Amino acid sequence: NAGVTQTPKFQVLKTGQSMTLQCAQDMNHEYMSWYRQDPGMGLRLIHYSVGAGITDQGEVPNGYNVSRSTTEDFPLRLLSAAPSQTSVYFCASSRGHGNTEAFFGQGTRLTVV
């Protein structure tokens, strides 16, 4: 049982490049979400999903796309990277339905130059 796995751990992008941050969980959790962590701003929700085929925007969705074709995977796509997207990204999952502890991945440290 690996929990929540994120890849890559580190990434450097040039402005304008696109990339996908991968997130997978093996706990059969319905709820998955992406956060970015910036100094002094805590964790801000980017996108979330309440189940396969269902996604919705969080607090800071601009510049990011998500999809949820399977229960296990919830990739985050940066369409055209900007320096403002330099951050640490965390994926999280939770079972919901009364047991709502969130489990986090180890994070992806992204630098956009």
Add this chain to the structure above:
Amino acid sequence: AQRVTQPEKLLSVFKGAPVELKCNYSYSGSPELFWYVQYSRQRLQLLLRHISRESIKGFTADLNKGETSFHLKKPFAQEEDSAMYYCASNVGNQFYFGTGTSLTVIP
């Protein structure tokens, strides 16, 4: 919108001293409240939640509905408690995190 406020960005205490990390929430109902901890360059992990009313690593947190607070307390801080602490509420299966408090325990 739901909001979780952690007024202290930085908190330093000496080893053995009591520590209290403040958290206030805005929600008129009964949210689920959590404290998460993040040790240096590690993933966030659950420290405790108000439903379980447990003590983890000597930490406790009491929900005060009148003050809409969920402060985290430990009577005697240890060096290994140095970390980033996030208060979070869960409403409708959506998590709302505070901005975090960085705790440093001075030897």
